[in-house]
Amino acid sequence: MTRTPRSTRRKAAVAGFMLAAVTLSVSACSSTTSLPGSGSSASSSSADSVFADAPVAKSDLILSGSTMEAIKKRGKLVVAEALDAPLLSQQDPTNPDQVNGFDADLAKLLAIYILGKPNVEIVPPASETREAMLQNGTVDVVFNTYTITEERAKQVDFAGPYFESGLAVAVKSDNTSIKSVKDIDGKNVIVGANTPAVTEVPKVAPTAKVTAFGTDPAAVQALIQGRGDAYVQDYTLLASDAASEKQIKVVGNPFTKEPYGIGLKHGDADFKSFVNNWLKTIQEGGQWGKAWKTTLGTVTDSAVPTPPAIGSVPGS
Numbered sequence: 001m002t003r004t005p006r007s008t009r010r011k012a013a014v015a016g017f018m019l020a021a022v023t024l025s026v027s028a029c030s031s032t033t034s035l036p037g038s039g040s041s042a043s044s045s046s047a048d049s050v051f052a053d054a055p056v057a058k059s060d061l062i063l064s065g066s067t068m069e070a071i072k073k074r075g076k077l078v079v080a081e082a083l084d085a086p087l088l089s090q091q092d093p094t095n096p097d098q099v100n101g102f103d104a105d106l107a108k109l110l111a112i113y114i115l116g117k118p119n120v121e122i123v124p125p126a127s128e129t130r131e132a133m134l135q136n137g138t139v140d141v142v143f144n145t146y147t148i149t150e151e152r153a154k155q156v157d158f159a160g161p162y163f164e165s166g167l168a169v170a171v172k173s174d175n176t177s178i179k180s181v182k183d184i185d186g187k188n189v190i191v192g193a194n195t196p197a198v199t200e201v202p203k204v205a206p207t208a209k210v211t212a213f214g215t216d217p218a219a220v221q222a223l224i225q226g227r228g229d230a231y232v233q234d235y236t237l238l239a240s241d242a243a244s245e246k247q248i249k250v251v252g253n254p255f256t257k258e259p260y261g262i263g264l265k266h267g268d269a270d271f272k273s274f275v276n277n278w279l280k281t282i283q284e285g286g287q288w289g290k291a292w293k294t295t296l297g298t299v300t301d302s303a304v305p306t307p308p309a310i311g312s313v314p315g316s
Contacts, residue, residue, distance in 0.1 A: 049290050049294065050105050050109070050287060050290045050291050050294060051105075051108065051109070051112065051118065051287075053285070053287075054109055054112045054113070054282075054287055055112075055113055055278070055281050055282065055285055055287075056112060056113060056116050057113050057114060057274075057278070061274060061277075062114070063270055066270050066271065066274075067140065067265075067268055067270070067271040067274075068114055068270075068271065068274055071114050071115070071140055072114055072115060075115065075119060076111070076115070076119040076120065076121050077107065077110060077111040077114060077115065077119065077120050077121070077140055077141070078120075078121045078123060078138070078139045078140045078141075079107045079120055079121065079122055079123070079139060079140065079141055079142070079143055080122075080123055080124070080125040080130055080133050080134075080138075080139040080141070080142040080143070080144055080263070081099070081103055081104060081107060081122045081123075081124065081125075081142075081143050081144055082103075082124055082125070082144055083099060083122065083124050085101060085103070085145070085236075085240065086101070086239075086240040086243040086244060087101050087102060087236075087239050087240060087243050087295045087296050087298070087299065088101040088102050088103045088104070088145065088236060088240070088295070088296075089101040089102075089103040089104040089107075089122075089143070089144075090104075099122060100295070101295050102163070102291055102292060102295040102296050103143040103144065103145070104120075104143075105291040105294075105295065106143055106162065106262075106282075106288075106291060107120050107122075107141070107143045108120055109278075109282055109287055109291070110141065110275065110278060113278045113281075113282075123138060123139050125139075125142065125144055130142050130144060130146060130156075130263055131152070131155045131156050131263075134156050134263055134264065134265045134266070135155070135156070135265065135266070137265070140264075141262055141263060141264060141275070142156075142262065142263030142264075143262060143263075144263070145165070145236055145260050146158075146260055146261055146262070146263050147258050147259065147260060147261070148160070148161055148259045148260070148261035148313050148314075148315045148316050149314075149315055150314045150315045151315075152315065153314075153315035153316075154266075155266060156263050156264060156265065156266050157263075157264040157265065157266050157267070157268060157272050158261030158262065158263060158264065158315055158316045159261060159262040159264055159272050159275035159276045159279060159310075159316075160259070160260065160261040160262050160276070160279060160308070160310060160316060161259035161260055161261050161308045161310070161312065161313055161316055162260060162261065162262055162279055162288075162307065162308075163259075163260045163292075163307070163308070164254060164257055164258065164259050164260070164305075164307075164308040165234060165235045165236050165254055165258040165259075165260060166234070166235060166254030166255065166256035166257050166258045167181075167196060167197055167200055167232055167233065167234060167235070167254060167255055167256045168181075168232070168233070168234070168235035168238055168250055168251075168252060168253065168254045168255065169181050169184060169230050169231070169232055169238075169250070169251050169252055169255075170220075170223065170230065170231045170232075170233070170238045170241065170242060170248050170249065170250050170251070171223070171229065171230050171231075171248065171249060171251055172223060172224065172226075172247060172248055172249075173246065173247055173248060173249045175229070175249075175251075178229065178230055178251060179251050179252060179301070180251055180252030180253075180255075181204055181205070181232075181252055181255040182252075184201070184204075184205045184208055184229070184230050184232070185204075185205040185206065185207050185208055186205070186207045186208060187205070187208055187209070187228075187229040187230055188208070188209045188211065188227070188228045188229045188230075189201055189205065189208045189209065189210050189211070189228060189229065189230050189231075189232055190211055190212075190213060190219050190222050190223055190227070190228035190230065190231040190232070191210055191211070191212050191213075191219070191231070191232050191233070192212065192213060192214075192215075192216060192219055192233055193212040193213060193214050195233065195234075196256065197232040197233060198210070198212060200232075200255075200256055201232050204255060211227070211228060216233065216237060216241065219231050219233065220241050220245060220248065223248055224245070224247050224248065231248070234258070235250065235253075235254045235296075236296070238250050239296050239299050239300065242299035242300075243298070243299055249299060249300065249301065250299055250300040250301075250302070251300065251301050251302070252300075252301075252302055253302050253305050257313075259308055259312075259313045259316070261315075261316055262275055262279070276310050276311070279310060280310060283307045288307055289304040292304055292305070
């Protein structure tokens with residue numbers, strides 16, 4: 001991900017965690033077909049629906065001498081993942097061992113696929129450390145809104161893409177006239193200064209009146225105060241905003257493309273193939289959709305989106 005407002009905020013928030021790891025030791029139930037989510041918070045019923053019947057890889061897929069075998073012998077999947085990203089991967093302040101969100105759920109689902117249980121150890125990254133953490137073996141995978149680019153793919157491998165973000169539209173929660181980007185033409189549209197929205201909104205809404213604000217909080221406040229009809233910003237940032245501010249909601253799906261990939265160590269073809277096969281399995285089995293619906297999907301009026309095709313973008 002390359003957006004300055006979000007990356008700046010995230011780097012500042014995770015800096016204190018850089019030397020710490022949070023281990024999520026979660027017990028699976030005795031059934032081999034029903035693997036619950038972690039923790040006992042109010043969201044446990046949602047977690048149960050995500051992890052119920054989560055697939056577990058057959059033993060012949062855990063190749064001898066492979067990364068998968070090393071992870072299984074270790075007994076935990078080590079993941080680079082934020083602790084401060086609402087709806088993606090956010091640490092529960094009342095239960096530090098619990099991290100919730102779309103990326104967090106996918107990481108647990110991958111752990112279940114390899115280990116049979118959602119044992120995950122989290123090492124919070126900064127944007128500039130993700131490549132090094134994979135290269136030196138600090139982590140097995142990166143789930144961190146990690147946009148796939150050809151330049152990054154020279155240093156790491158990417159499974160996926162597993163999600164496609166991009167610019168989206170937020171409105172006040174009681175707004176029923178704007179349902180997607182198709183409805184913002186002729187409206188007063190708020191954008192973040194120096195973000196892609198500045199140039200993209202005029203392309204899709206040539207008669208919209210565009211007003212730029214210097215920070216995301218200022219833009220959200222302007223929307224709440226009625227100084228604009230809609231706010232266009234990156235989908236995941238808007239979802240985060242809507243999670244903490246109930247007066248706004250996200251409408252429609254992203255109308256530009258920013259494909260997120262699962263970061264892997266460069267050159268590990270067997271592990272990349274394994275992770276891509278797992279990703280396809282949870283998409284077809286419905287776990288991907290359930291993970292989205294119980295996290296990012298809670299702040300949008302949109303239906304579960306169609307996952308992007310695996311290997312569909314340069315660098316994947």
